Amino acid sequence: SAVISQKPSRDICQRGTSLTIQCQVDSQVTMMFWYRQQPGQSLTLIATANQGSEATYESGFVIDKFPISRPNLTFSTLTVSNMSPEDSSIYLCSVEDARTSTDTQYFGPGTRLTVL
């Protein structure tokens, strides 16, 4: 399966600032996704990152708060904008690699964000 890395692995940020999280894959993949895992909770899909077009956001998530880029088939970024303590979560990217399987997502190690 694809090897996925995320930067930063963790960060502590001040209220009102923004943080951009990077997701890098070692091979070209068809689909990339961004998830949020709030403390003690399961995962919630934020959006699907589409290469060359706007991301597709799930209900409850908006582009102004979580802008996403996907300039090519191996890289995506998620920005958490105008942060508040409620944004403290683990943010994970995942990929679907159509070369090996069209029904399985593989996850990165996550970015642990704390907002003060």
Next chain:
Amino acid sequence: AQSVTQLDSHVSVSEGTPVLLRCNYSSSYSPSLFWYVQHPNKGLQLLLKYTSAATLVKGINGFEAEFKKSETSFHLTKPSAHMSDAAEYFCVVSPKGSARQLTFGSGTQLTVLP
């Protein structure tokens, strides 16, 4: 529509004893089912998946799960727990053939006692 229910939020076992983590699903179509594990401060790792071949699926680290359509269950088992198995486990369902609509269970925290 699809949903997943993990019946136990916490499971505690002694090292060397069997592990059973329970999962029931609901799906209006043929599902694919997955178990992922999340160790502390780590991302999610795929343990195993069911996609309609054998109903008994073997995964990594000695785990296996059995798909029971009549019971709409996909319980995860391991014959003998190891200390390194202590982690959070997520049961996940998606439409068969598509990974784009994952529905996650609420998770089961497994504690392994020495």
